[in-house]
Amino acid sequence: MDCNGYRQENHEQNLFPKPKVLVLEPPPVFIYHEDKLSQKFHFLKAWDSPLPLDQFLTTHAHSVQAILSHGSCPVTTNTIRLLPSLGLIVTTSAGLDQIDLQECRRRGVSVAYAGSLFSADVADIAVGLLIDALRNISAGNRYVTQGLWANNGDFSLGSKLGGRKVGIVGLGSIGLEVGKRLEPFGCNILYCSRNKKSSVSYPYYSTVCELATNCEVLIICCELNDQTRHVINKEVLLALGKKGLIINVGRGAIIDEQEMVRCLMQGEIAGAGLDVFENEPHVPSELISLDNVVLSPHRAVHTEETLMALVELVIGNLEAFFSNKPLLSPVLLDE
C-alpha cells in the first residue's frame, strides 16, 4: 500500500472507527481467525488485561455495546448489569446455557448464536462415534499400530449396526440430522423430546427411561438445562441394558458420569462414544482403561469448513447489529 493509500485508510478509520466488541475469553473462532475479525472490529480483550473483570467492565462500560462469547464462557447477570450500553451478545455456540437469558430479556439485550450451523458436523461425529464404538475402529487401529495383528492374530468381533433400535434424546436440529443419517444404515429410529414432533414418523417416547427400555443405542442430542441435567441416570442406563451403547454429543452433565463409568466397568452397558464430559478437559481414568469406549475431546464442531462459516456468521451478526439491520441468527428470547 502506498503512502497515499495508508493516509486515506487512517483518515477513514478516524472518521469511521471500528465498532468495539468485548471478549471475555477467546472463543476457538478467535484463536484461528482473529485477523479476519480484527479487520472489522476492535476487540476489548478482558482476559488479556491485568485488571480484575469487574474493574475492566466498569472502565469500558460506556463503549461496550456488544460481547463476543462462546459455549464455555459464562455471561453472567453481573456482567450484563455492569454494561449499561450492552445491546447484543454473540455466542459462537449453539448452546445457550452459559448466558443469563432472563437478564437479557429484561434488559432488551439481543442474543445471536450459531443456530443450526453446527448440526451437520455434530451429527457426523455422533454417527462416527457410534460406528467406532460398535465396530471397535479406534481399538482396532491401536491393535494394528501396536503390532498386535501380526503377533496375536485376528482381532475380536464387533457388533452389527443394521437393524438396531436407536433412541435419539432431543429431536432438534442435531437430532433430526442424526436420524436422517442413520436411516440408510438400517437403523430403526425412536426418540424422546420435550414435545412430540408431528412432522416425523419416528416412534415417540415421553420419558428417557421408556426410550432406553425400547432401544439398544441412546444418542444424546439435547441441550443442557434444569430438566436434562443428569437425566441419563442409573435407571436409564440399566434400562438401556447390557448390549446397549450410549453416545453423547450434547453436554457432559446430561449424563451422571460417575454412574455411567460404574455401569461400563461392571458391564451393565456395552460401550460408549463420548465427545463431552462433566468436567472437561478431565476424563475419568476408568474410561481411559476401557477398549469399548471412544473418547473425543469436545470437538464435534471443530472442522475447518464450519469454523470458517462461523467466522462469517459472527461478522455478519455483528455488522447487522451495528448497522441496525436484523440479526442473521437471533435467539428468540420470548419463548
Add this chain to the structure above:
Amino acid sequence: MKSIGVLMTCPMHKYLEQQLETHFNLFKLWHCNSSITEFLKTHQGNTIRAVVGDTNIGADAELIASLPNLEIVASYSVGLDKIDLRKCEEKGIRVANTPDVLTDDVADLAIGLILGVLRRICASDVYVRIGKWKDADFGLATKFSGKSVGIVGLGRIGTAIAKRAEAFGCSISYFSRSQKPFANYKFYSDIIDLATSCQILIVACALTDETRHIINREVIDALGPKGILINIGRGAHVDETELVSALLEGRLGGAGLDVYENEPEVPEELLGLGNVVLQPHVGSDTVETSDAMADLVISNLKAHFSNKPLLTPVI
C-alpha cells in the same frame, strides 16, 4: 451327511467350525504338518468332497488338483480372488460364496473409516488417552457432510456405501466396468477422471486381473493432497508402495484401510501417521454377520449334498 469329507482351509470362525464338525466329517488343513498330498493320503483325502475357504486361503489349482473327489467350494467370503474359478469350471466343481449378508457391515465400515480419517476420531481418541487434552485443544478436522464421494465398483457393497453417503449430503460418482442404468449417480468411464472429481475415493470392487493395482500413482496423484483413499476391497487393489510414498510426501491427504497386500503385514511407515486409520481386515467381522455367513456356508453345502439348488451359487 456325517460321512462326507469337508476340508476347512484355516481357522476362520469357531461357530462355523463347530457346525461343520456337527454335520460333516471335518478335516482341518492347518493341522497338517506335512505336504497336502501326504496329509490327504493319511487322512482319507478321497472322502473330501467339499472345501470351505476364506480370504486368506481359498482353493487354488494345487489344492483342487489334489482333491480328486472335490465337488464344491463354499467360500466364507464374498470375494472370489483366492479361488481358481477357471479350474473349478473346467472340472465341473460348484462354487458358492456369502454375498448380501455382509454388505451392510462392509459399507458401515467404509463410512466409519471415512469419519475416522476426516474427522480424526481415532487420532483424537489417542490424544485423550495419553492425557494431552489437559494441555491443549486437539485442533481442526475436515467436514464430511457435503463432500464428493467417488466409488470404484458399484456392486452391492458400492451401492450400499453410496446410499449411506447420500444421507450425509455427499455427491456420488462412480467408476465401473459399465454404466449401471438404474444408478442415479454420475458415471466415469476413466478412473483418473473419477479420482480428479472427488475428494473421497472408495475401493469397493472385486479383485480380478483387471483391477489389480487399479489404484496406482496416477490415480493417487489425481485424488490429491486433500483427497482420501478408503480401501475395503482387497489389498492388491492398491499399489501399496505408491500409497505409502504419497502419504509420506503429502501428495495424498489421508487413507482408511481394512486390507493390505500381504496381511497381516502392514507397511511400517503407516503405523505412526495421524491421517491414516488402519483396521485388521474386519469388514464383515461382527458377531451377527459372521454367524450369518457361517449359516450360509452350511446351507449351501447341505443343499448341494441333497441335490437341491445352491442358495448363493457363483458357478
